[in-house]
Amino acid sequence: MERPRHVDTPVGQAVAPGRDPAIDLVRFACLFLVVAAHCMMVSPVLHPDGTVTTHNTLMEQDWFTPVVWVLMIVPLFFVMGGVTGLQSWRRLQARGGTAYGFAQLRLLRLVRPAMALLAIMWAALWAALLLGVHPQVIQLMTAGAAMPLWFLAAYLTAQLSIPLLARCHGAAPRLTFTALVALIITVDSLRGALPVIAYLNLAFVWCAVQQLGFFIADGGFQHRTRTWLMGVMISSNLLLGLLTGVGIYPGNMVVNINPPNLCLLLLGVSQTATIQLLRGAITWLGGVTWVRTCIAVAGRRSMTVYLWHLPLLVGMSAILLLTDFPKPSPETAEWWWGRIPVFLAVAALLVPVAVFLGRLEDRPTAASHARGPSRAAVVTAAVVVFVPVVDAALNGLTLALLGGGAACFALAVLLLGRVPTPVPPPSQHPSGKVENAMGSGLPEPGLRANLEA
Template identity: 60%
Template sequence: MVPQQRSAGGPAPMPDRDPVIDLARFFCLVLVVVAHTMMVSPVLHPDGTVTTENILGNQRWFEPVVWVLQIMPLFFVAGGITGLQSWRRLRARGGTGVDFMQCRLLRLIRPAAVLLAAMFLGLSAARLTGVAPQVIELVASGAGMPLWFLAAYLAAQLNLPWLAALHDRAPWLSFAGLAALVVTVDCLRGVLPPLAYLNMVFLWCAVQQLGFIIADGRRLQSGRPARFGIIVASNMLLGLLVLLGLYSGNMLVNLNPPNVTLLLLGISQAAALQLFRPGLSRIASLAWVRRMMGVAGRRSMTVYLWHLPLLAAMSGLLLLTAFPQPVGGSAAWWWGRPLVLLGVVALLLPVLALFGRLEERPTASGPSRSRPAAAVLLAAVAVFVPAVDAALNGLTLGLLGGGAACFALAVVLLGRIPARLTTPAEPSGGSEPPLPRPPLSANVEP
């Protein structure tokens, strides 16, 4: 970490690199991949239909476990920390909110566009060769979950410039306002259920604001006893809401559409991140841990986007063979999970070699102007329409093709990021730190 001096009247100083955040991201990614291998269990019925069972999610003992391991809020907290830092650095170089949107969109949708195109072409070929439609539908649904996350994360990140402006004026009031919107939507969702999906924006933006508070340094942070108290209080309130029957105790059920329970988890996880920061910093400083985070960080979005479709494809293809298919939840099924995880990792390696480079900085090699605001906004619409459709209605082969076309159109509209927005500026009194170097989490840093 490289400390920076604070300029008069400017925002709190920010480090050039926060290894604790990189460690948190790495932990979240590993946990998501491992958890999915213990959830997906396709079943081929005698009539030829294929269904998918969520074995882990249906276990009663798993509810208190997922209460602790539901790390999606932590992902948005981390996104708020790095996003606020990146926005301030870009703004110091003369960048605008539209430039920030262009950077964020390009970093995240280039890997996704290739995934959708590859899945559409592969599944179309499989359909022409006579693969059962049920198997094709199973594999297509495997990309649905990464797309809902992509839509939610982009919604939070694209709103970041103006939310950061609110935060600079009144950090706690802006967070309280978003939290009030989350509660309001939850109160009205019983009358008009579709309203619940508004919290895909309100809730994750509120959790992102927690990252802003952490990123802004000591002037907004509390001591260790207060952080511990926040963890206890938020979990006690969450437990009370569950005991009263207002919400499910299963945090997988509460995830889509999200509700206030995820906000309480986000508060708890943000406080825990700061409470355990000294220990996490020591772990992140180990040489082998830094190397591991460096390798994973450069390809993290590719791993996230591809692991579930590859898992679904492997599971679907095994249904067409004579390979033993143990009953989901049986002892044999559980013993086979490590083999499934190894299979997913083996399939990911060539994918990372082929497509991982798409996460590198898409910067113009020569002089390049910022894209017009209309082009960036149109690209955002082209991305959100198929992503939201997939999140609400599931992913089909037709939507895969349409989504691939929309994402490709968005990449063309966005062009390349001007070099002036990504190359470190000359020091100017130490008021702004340089942009982070590519080795870690390049997919979410402009």
């Protein structure tokens, strides 16, 4: 009897396993901490002349500098994005997808929710301006919407680089990571003489942190001992303490994040090792029924929650300034206790927003009869998206740029068009007949493009 042939799966194209409850729980926890931290930062004050100023109460606390080493979980977002992004790319490759198709899917997933945010904010703020709200208040609220956009720019840059970095990772993972670290250090060394060059690390730092997720996805930490992981965690924090202690970098990680520098990579290394140390407990907790349900509900609308929580917080705070609602002074005990109802109010406002606008995060259905956009269209869409985002990150967000950004994002969505069904390469039947890997030339019913972030 003829022995069945073993068909080797090409490196980097293996179909990834199912969802990891530990990864999902970590991403949910990161999102929760971001919303909670912003609720403790925003503290607007209305002056008699009608102007408004804001105080970042949390940043003014002496105890916050060491605590933010633990609470600065932005690197974890990129680590988790590296895990799920690499798995999504490999699944798309296995179905015959291309890098341009991956870019199309990633852009659609991130741009569509952001388009709605910019358009609604532009319309609402223009209406408030026409109703007589002070222009300074309008600008303050507009600037509040800019904070999520820097993350969108950095995250898109890292995600769109996944096909290229995955190829480099497959060929030489350690060399690829070392090269990114060298680029980070080079930019940090030159930023004093050329301050604008520091923004290159929006790509280099977050791509390097994302690469840590590649190592997790490939099982690079799976067989490491607890002693090795604790050594990595301790060493990265000691090096971070040394660099900030001698004054090479600021000790406040919030200051280090814009633009990012080597400190954020060291935090990412420490957090990656910590997650691996606690993986058993995190996996168990993520498997608890009610926890899994909460994660599933919030996870499907994570980008909507991230984009909208700060504008809703700023808008709610601005409205409360115009009422007789008690407004305790920042840093008082009443103000700190008041952060609990503020958080609950923001969470309540996010529910209808997620219900009505969260659908923009849904995976676009793959259509076998639709031809995907050309490579030029995908590249043009990426440029159209990055122009207003980079402008906002460098020069601040204005009401005019808010409207222009919404128009650019809408144009990008039109350019990206429909999602075609990836057709896997044909496989050889034992009888010698060539057939499609899905069993026929027709697409699998209900096939949907994978867009997990």
